[in-house]
Amino acid sequence: METVPSSQGFKSADSFAPKGYAPMPFNFKRLDDGRFVLGNLSGDFATLTDTEFHLFVDGKLPVSSATYRMLHSKCFLTDDSGDWPVRLAASKLATRLERNSELTSLFIFVVTLRCNCSCQYCQVSRQSADRLSFDMSEATAEQAVGLVFSSPCPCIKIEFQGGETLLNFELIKRITNLVEARNKTAVRNVEFVVATNLIEISDEQLTFLHEHSFYVSTSLDGPASLHDMNRPVIGLSSHDAAERNIARVRAALGNDHVSALLTVTRSSLDKPREIVAEYQRQGFHEIFLRAISPFGYAKRSVGRTGYSTDAYIEFFKLGLREIIETNKRGYFMAESATALMLGRIFTPQNEGFVNLQNPAGDGMMCMVFNYDGGVYLSDEGRMLAENGDYTFRLGNVGKCTFRDLLTSDKLTEIVDDTMLEGTVGCHACPYQTLCGADPVYHYATQGRWIGNRATSSFCKRQTAKIEHVLKLLENPEDKAVLMTWLH
């Protein structure tokens, strides 16, 4: 029979205190004056005052203190109470990496480069709506669908990109039907998304999208004046068209089947309140305060639309404040980047967002089939190609197997170079689990996909956003709002 604990009275709390401890591996950096932030492999975070920090690393933190107990419960130390922090850390790490091991889930089909819009910040060298040579062929589409089902991933997302996708709707129908036919035997969890500017959508198209449970992703840059300036279309207001058609999509597909993507341009910087208000006015419950991408065609318009990283960070903070206040006024709205961060802080899950993976999700988790059959490891990679740089092309749908693509020298080299534990600057960063490597971004801005964190605007932006959110979480009222964004 096992030893029986005492049943009389209360043993003093101190009698359960350990005799000594050893820190577990962690990274740290200064958060602000007088405080350090610590982050570990299991994705737990702690902030300590300088005094607490030095006591902790010197092995002198009082074992019964609240700080000690907090660090213990977050897997920052082990003591003679047992190996449970190691088991929990391992379990959280495994949960996070499980997503990466499922391999590619997002397949982007660029069905056409033709477009009816001439956005200032367009990342693709758009082609006028009548040049059919920029459409994907049926043969290419069929080969690409074959590659999709070579991925072992149980969840498959098919995303149609352009150009303006609806200009080649016949091919969208063809691919959708092909995928569904293949899936009768493959039995994956398949989801379809179409990105469209919604300048024009027919009832027949809506019916088809509804029948196949599509999600529609469109653009909304803010109120009409801003949106129309960013997204000019000859002869009409692209904002009015989008608003009218967003309502039609909701009516046909359901409220939660349409989302909008914001592109922040220089003209947006002083209008965070107006932009958030417009999202609320149009009934959106999620907004992504996304910085402009310095890729492809957009790089040429930097003079007109670009801005400094500092200016973006300021905009992000103001926008996030406005969104939080909107929630406090009773209207639910989440900011996507913040929600993602919160998911990684408070749960062990990896939501699979391609641009924030370690190692990079490009190729491993996402694959792009360009209209001409070129296979790229990300949408940004194919945008570079439209400007003549084929660095991120992995092969061609007709010539490669899924295995060829995933095991190509190029992809394995990129994976090798984007493990944050081994990249200079990231290796000691406490925010590894909230961040990722973006090889295309660093290649486009710094000339090397591995990048240099000391001068990386990606790193600067990420660090600022993460630290801003960590500080917001210290305010109980803001935290109460932010926690409702978890799902």
Next chain:
Amino acid sequence: MQLQAKFDFGFNSEPFLAKVGKVSDPDVRELTPVSTTGGRPLCLSFGEKNDDVPNSVCVGRQFSYLAEGDIVRIDPNAGEMRVVFRTNSIHNVIFMTERCNCRCIMCVQPPQNVDDSWRNRENLELIAALPKDLKTICVTGGEPTLNKEAFLNVVKALAEHLPDTDVHILSNARTFNDVPFVKAYADATNNRFTIGVPLHGVEPQAHDFIARSQGAFNQTINGLLNLAANKRQVEIRVVVHRYTAEHLADIAEFVVKNLPFVVHVAFMGMEPVGYAKSNFENLHVPESVWWGGAAQACKLLDAVGIPVSIYNVPICLLREDLRLYSRQSISDWKRTFLPICETCKAKNDCCGLFESFAGLPNIGLKAK
């Protein structure tokens, strides 16, 4: 509801289980033994003792709830009868042992360090006599897994005899620290089995203090991870008292981050019997102390899709935003309402009170 009483059975025999037959006379219940060790048919009479009927025993009308299919344990030598299964209840238990490897400060059933291995054979007999269409059964103690072999025999019998029954096991999960034992449990069971595990804090100093047993937290966390790795369902139970009340939000955050596989989290009001009664002064805190933390905890768990409940707290003692988590959690045989509850509009949705509260000072009930 009275489940146990002393009678003179008029004969001597080893204890045995007996099942109530079809009820034809409302004043009489006929019992047929189901034990392998014998026993004899009995006739319980609520009215006059009927000398014409062999083995007639006169019992009080408080047992007139006995229905066809109910099972009682008769111990003629001790002159005791105990109702061990009621067809019309969703609160039936298999009681494994009075022993435990913890001494939780709020335990409602203080463990006894006794050899009660005699229960093991009886439990298997009870399981064999249970109806196939039983919806749910609870396996409890004490710590029901202390005798690993006996526990495995019971879960095997349940899985084989009652494949469609939900089985809820109340264990502190410390023994599941033993990997071969977890594998044997996983092999013997299916996903109708859930283990409800108490968690008293987010680190060992808090948890072990409440469990009054050093090493408890380590074994419980290891046990939970082992069960999850073997694809068996676990639930977390947090009893709310002075030493947990301020940590409910922390506990929820810990569960979401570290134990995302749990199928349910319950925050539970104390039942003032056992140690919870003797320590009541020290343990009880007004509900208002923990409303804020409970709201944070429930909203977080809800947001990430982990079902969450508040047990054992009457609706009138919960803040408005917590009432949707309230469940009718108190077992029918120990639930009661106070006179003030009779006019309350929420009575039908309320868990009521433990009978044991009846003798204690009013804890602030209000009719709505």
